Amino acid sequence: MERYEPLKIEQKWQKKWEETEAFKATEVKGQPKVMLAEMFPYPSGAGLHVGHVRNFTIVDVLTRFFRQQGLNVMRPFGYDTFGLPAENYAIKTGTAPQEVTAVNITNFRKQAKKLGYAIDWSREINTSDPEYYRWTQWCFLQLFKKGLAYQKESYQWWCPEDQTVLANEQVENGKCWRCGHEVEKKKMKQWFFKITEYADELLDEIDNLEWPEKIKTMQKNWIGKSVGAEIDFEVEGGAPKIKVFTTRPDTILGATFLVLAPEYVGLEYIVSEDCKDAVAKYKAAALKKSEIERQENKEKTGVFTGAYAINPATKEKIPIYVADYVLAGYGTGAIMAVPAYDERDREFAEKLDLPIVEAELIDRDAYGTPKVTYRMRDWLISRQRYWGCPIPIAYDKDGNPHAISEDQLPVMLPEVKDYKPDKSGRSALAKAKDWLTVEIPVKDPKTGEVHMKKMTRETDTLDGYACSSWYLWRYASPRDDKAAWDEKAISYWEPLDYYCGGDHAVAHLLYIRFWCKFFADEGYLPFREPIKRLLYNGYINAPDGKKMSKSKGNVIDPLDVINDGYGADTLRTYEMFIGPYDMDAAWDTRSVGGVYRFLNRCYNLCFGNTSKVDKNVVVRNKTIKKVTEDIHRYSFNTAVAALMEYVNELYKNGASKEDLMVLAKLLKPFAPHLASEMLEKLDSDDEWPKWDEKYLVADTVELVVQVNGKLRAKFEIEVDDLEDEEKLTEMVLADERVKKYTEKGVKKTIFVKKNKLINIVV
Ligand SMILES: [Zn+2]
Numbered sequence: 056m057e058r059y060e061p062l063k064i065e066q067k068w069q070k071k072w073e074e075t076e077a078f079k080a081t082e083v084k085g086q087p088k089v090m091l092a093e094m095f096p097y098p099s100g101a102g103l104h105v106g107h108v109r110n111f112t113i114v115d116v117l118t119r120f121f122r123q124q125g126l127n128v129m130r131p132f133g134y135d136t137f138g139l140p141a142e143n144y145a146i147k148t149g150t151a152p153q154e155v156t157a158v159n160i161t162n163f164r165k166q167a168k169k170l171g172y173a174i175d176w177s178r179e180i181n182t183s184d185p186e187y188y189r190w191t192q193w194c195f196l197q198l199f200k201k202g203l204a205y206q207k208e209s210y211q212w213w214c215p216e217d218q219t220v221l222a223n224e225q226v227e228n229g230k231c232w233r234c235g236h237e238v239e240k241k242k243m244k245q246w247f248f249k250i251t252e253y254a255d256e257l258l259d260e261i262d263n264l265e266w267p268e269k270i271k272t273m274q275k276n277w278i279g280k281s282v283g284a285e286i287d288f289e290v291e292g293g294a295p296k297i298k299v300f301t302t303r304p305d306t307i308l309g310a311t312f313l314v315l316a317p318e319y320v321g322l323e324y325i326v327s328e329d330c331k332d333a334v335a336k337y338k339a340a341a342l343k344k345s346e347i348e349r350q351e352n353k354e355k356t357g358v359f360t361g362a363y364a365i366n367p368a369t370k371e372k373i374p375i376y377v378a379d380y381v382l383a384g385y386g387t388g389a390i391m392a393v394p395a396y397d398e399r400d401r402e403f404a405e406k407l408d409l410p411i412v413e414a415e416l417i418d419r420d421a422y423g424t425p426k427v428t429y430r431m432r433d434w435l436i437s438r439q440r441y442w443g444c445p446i447p448i449a450y451d452k453d454g455n456p457h458a459i460s461e462d463q464l465p466v467m468l469p470e471v472k473d474y475k476p477d478k479s480g481r482s483a484l485a486k487a488k489d490w491l492t493v494e495i496p497v498k499d500p501k502t503g504e505v506h507m508k509k510m511t512r513e514t515d516t517l518d519g520y521a522c523s524s525w526y527l528w529r530y531a532s533p534r535d536d537k538a539a540w541d542e543k544a545i546s547y548w549e550p551l552d553y554y555c556g557g558d559h560a561v562a563h564l565l566y567i568r569f570w571c572k573f574f575a576d577e578g579y580l581p582f583r584e585p586i587k588r589l590l591y592n593g594y595i596n597a598p599d600g601k602k603m604s605k606s607k608g609n610v611i612d613p614l615d616v617i618n619d620g621y622g623a624d625t626l627r628t629y630e631m632f633i634g635p636y637d638m639d640a641a642w643d644t645r646s647v648g649g650v651y652r653f654l655n656r657c658y659n660l661c662f663g664n665t666s667k668v669d670k671n672v673v674v675r676n677k678t679i680k681k682v683t684e685d686i687h688r689y690s691f692n693t694a695v696a697a698l699m700e701y702v703n704e705l706y707k708n709g710a711s712k713e714d715l716m717v718l719a720k721l722l723k724p725f726a727p728h729l730a731s732e733m734l735e736k737l738d739s740d741d742e743w744p745k746w747d748e749k750y751l752v753a754d755t756v757e758l759v760v761q762v763n764g765k766l767r768a769k770f771e772i773e774v775d776d777l778e779d780e781e782k783l784t785e786m787v788l789a790d791e792r793v794k795k796y797t798e799k800g801v802k803k804t805i806f807v808k809k810n811k812l813i814n815i816v817v
Contacts, residue, residue, distance in 0.1 A: 059658035061622025065728040069171060078118075078173045080129035082547045088127040090548045091118050092527060094556030094563070095133040095180075098159040099140060103166045105595045105603070105642065106557065108613045109630045111172055113555050113592055113691065116631060118173045119724040120686050123743040129548055131178035131530040132167065134160055137519045139225075142442035145474040152442045152474070156183055166614060170623045171727050178533045182444070182522035187529065189465035190539035191522050192447040194570070196458050197577060199448070203249040206456065209435060210318065210342065213241035219476040220439040229343050240342035243480070246437035246446060246515065250569045254278055254429045256583075257568055266589040267637065270560050277561040279430025284423025285387065288313060288364040291372065294324045297364055300386025303396060304423035307368040308414030310391035311404070313375045314357065317341040318383035325375060327361025334358055334377055341379035349379045355403040366391075367422050378403060386428045434566065436518040441474045441483040443516025449493050450511050457510060460496055466512070477514075484514040523563055524570040527551050527585055540579075550582045555590040564589070590689060593639040595630070600641045611642050624726035625651045631691040631725055650695075654729055656702050657718060661733040666709030672750055673774050674704045675717050679746040682721045691725075698722060708778070712737060717744050750774070760787050761814045768792040780806045787813055 072078065082088075093114045096107055118130040134156075141152035160181060167174065180187055198204040212221040216236035220243065225232045250257075258278045261271045283302035290297060297313060315322060317338040326334045337358045341349070357378030366373050380399055381390055394404035394411040404411050419425075437446065445466040447459040459466055469487030477485040485491065491514070494507040525539065531548045532541035564586075571585040596602055597609035604610065616626045629650040634640040678701040685694035698721055705714055716739045723730035723741055734741055756777065758770040768790060776783055784804050787793055797817050805814045 057662060059655045059729075061624055061654070061729070062617075062620065064732045065169075065171060065623050068728045068731050069168060072171075072173075073168070076177070078130065078175045079177055080127065080131075080175045080548075082544060083127050086127040088129065088548060089118075089121045089552050090129045090530075091121075091553040092131060092530065092551060092555075094554070094559065095135050095523070095526065096163065097138060097140070098134045098136060098156065098163040100144075100155070100159055100162075102159075102162050103170075103613055105611050105613050105630070108170065108626060109595055109633075109636075110555055110557060110592055111167065111170065112627045112630050113590060113636055113689075114553070115170075115172045115627070115727075116686065116691060116724040117553055119727060120743070122173065123720065123723060123741050125742070128173075129178070129530070130172075130174055131180070131533070132172075132174045132176065133180035133526055133530070134163065134182065135519065135523055135526075136160070136181050136183040137443045137516075137522055139440075139442075142440060142474060145442065149472070149474075151470070153183070153468075156181075169614070169617060170627065173727070178530050180526060180529055180533050182519070182526065183442075183468075185465045185467055186534075186536070187526075188444040188522065190529065191444045191517065191525070192459075192464050192466060193461060193539055194525055194574075195517065195521065196447055196461060197579075198248060198573065199458055201573075201577070203252060203573065204246060204436070205249065206244050206246055208242050209245045209247075210240040211243045211245065212238050213243075213480070214238050217476075218478045218480060220480050223345065226345075238343065239339070245435055247433040248436055248521075248566075248569070250434045250566070251429060251431060253569050253572050254280065254431055256572055257565065260568075260584060264584060264589070265587060267591045270564065270589060270591055273560045274565055277431055277565065281386075281428050281430070283386075283426055283428065284419065285426045286367065286391065286423045288367065288391070290325060290375070291363045291365065294362065295321055297325070297375070297389050298387045299389045299391045300426060300428055301391055301393075301423070303393065304421070305416045305419045306393040306396045306414070307366065307391065307422055308417060309393045309395045309412045310366055310368075310373065311394060311410045311412055312373050312392045313364050314378045314381050314390050314392050314400075314403070315360070315375065316381040316383040316385075316388040317377055317379055319377070319388045322360075322377065325360055325362045326377075330359060330361035334360060337377060337379075344379060346382055349382065355380055355399065355406050357403060357407065359407075368417065374409070376403075376407070384432045385430065386426075434518075434520075434569075436521055437515035438518055439476050439480060439482045439514075440516055441468070441471065441476075443519065444468075444522055445484065446513040446515050446517055448513040449495055450513070451497075451508065456513070457495060457497065459493070463493075463495065468516075481514045482516060484512075484516070520562055520566050524566045525574075527554075527567070528580070542579075542581075546581045550584060551586050553588050553590065554586045555592060557592045557594060560591070590636065592636050593634075595633065596639060596641045598642050598644065616647060621647060621651050622654075622728070624654055624729045628654065628695060628725045632695040634692055636689055636691055653699050653702065654726055656706065657722060657726075657733065658729060660702065660705055660710050661715050661719065661736055665715065666711050668709070669711045669713060670708045670778055671704055671711065671714050673778070674701060675714055676746040676750040679717060679721065679744050680751060683743070683746070686724065694721075695725060698725075720744050756811055758783065758787075759810075759812045760793055761812065762793065762796040763817060764814065767796055777808055777811065780808075784813065788815075 091114050093110050118128055122128045136156045141155050144155055145152045195204055212226050214221055214231035214236055216234045226238050231238050258280055261274055281302050284304035285298050285300055288297045357376045360375045362375045363372045364375055392400040394401040395413045445468055447466045448456045450456055469490035471483050471486050474483045476482055491512050493512050494509055496505045497508045498505050528540040528545055531544040535541050567585050572583050574580045575583045613626055617623050629647045632650055678697055681697040682694045716737050719730045719733035720741055755771050756774055758772045760768045799817050802816045
């Protein structure tokens, strides 16, 4: 008999799948469909890591499972290619990010193919491909036309040394990541998407989704709806009134001071002359902190403005403070502090020795206008970076933004030599002088005539999350050059049935829901939620339980597992066996070897001698049921464990051809190459097997015992025990009810399995 040689088998089947385009998906009217996808990866230079393999294999197990059940399955693939790593590499080395990305994609694709994924490679997409980002720009323009893409002044991280805007992730401990200089916040005009317009619907529809509860809760908290009231407070000395937002207007009698966010608009009109320096200093320090830092439960800080407001309920004079625990974007950026009822207010009051008054509660509407606010802000989408999708906007002489016309798309990323941001804080796109000027058609509002007008292009690029907010729809018609997605194809395939990933609980997963609702409103999508089921997988850690990282030197390279001779099937099956898919797990090299031995046993059973007797019918049916149900509930690790137990039984009892066909079919989602080899040997298709309830309904049966043909005892036994004559006979002969008839000695025992009967001859 030949030996199990995974690399040989895997190459053979991968070649076959490639040549026959085995996983190409086409719409078939009337055939039920399933569409599955992972959160598409950023193709880094390091290639696939063990986390990718877990993520992609979960999708693959389900893909193959549904294919074997006869459903019309689509499993596409793509790359999220814009972003920082390629840009940093470009700044350092001068290599165009386009080139680096192309190399990385080639490597990623090669590795994914080595894992035997059932991917429809004709649907591969890449967000930095102009044929793709042309439609990202089209999406932007639809939002712009409806006023949902707009500009406003906003505070940005700014490095005074480099003279550039920095993203949140480019600020480390309040310092610039490039030069180490202390950063500051600077007010700049930025682009936003008005996601807040959909806050209520995003919140209300969460509960209808088949998503993990923890993700739903995170989204709810992110949206952070608060029902409360706005109340006006007069300021002593004639400064403009302060409008506060509170969720507890009924506690106003206990409001003993006001607190403003450091960014509060109009703060300068409130602060008294002698407090100006202290407030300015405090504000500068506060602007260096992130909102997360400000909300952390640290010791409260703040400064007095020197001004007083009048509590409209008590008519008392109360001091006005500035403190960074109040955020500008929450409500109005001003609160009435009620230290007797609010913990953070109390901490602040205790710190600054302010009065805490336990007052009675009053009617909620007595002084307040009812008001609902959200924690979620509009989504800031402009980036002063080169390696992103250009924003399809140009400015006239007066600085007014105009849409590039749709037939002028894509706005191509211009070629530059130096990828560093411009000294003015603009991206490197500003250095492409020829590209900067554009003529776009503008309609004269008086005459209605259209003239070409010279304008200057926007040099900001889009947040990468914009590119990933619609990619699932591109999968429906990835080569379409007439539209972002084809109406007919998308209504057949989507919404997506299964989405799997281990990241982006709020950002991406919220943004894609927002775009879906918008494009549904515009009549472009026939559904309002893009993802039916979400599988949120856990991480794989190093053998020592710590996060894998290059610096710790504890990274496991999945390709090593394949190349060491274990093969892709072992790697895939091991990563499904490692633990519940939604929990973090530590890599265990010994257990990889265990899985490899299990697959070896499968091979040996199949390519060894088969048993003519069908002894395993009960365990076989039980295993079909268990594996089927386990995959349905995403319990992949217990499904693999059930297959291991099944193989143990087959080793003990001998395996019939039927046993082996079932084994190969159930194994195929996990170890598709080996299973295909087994099915070929057995001359079998891969149709998912069904179990027969009759072997499972009664777990116990009645065994009748006769002595010399006369009924002497009945036993309740497990169905499985009918397979073991020796064990049954031993048990029966040891029983007191039988013993008294067999004292003279047993001549022989006759077991009739189909009648569930043992006859003892004495
Ligand atoms: Zn710097």
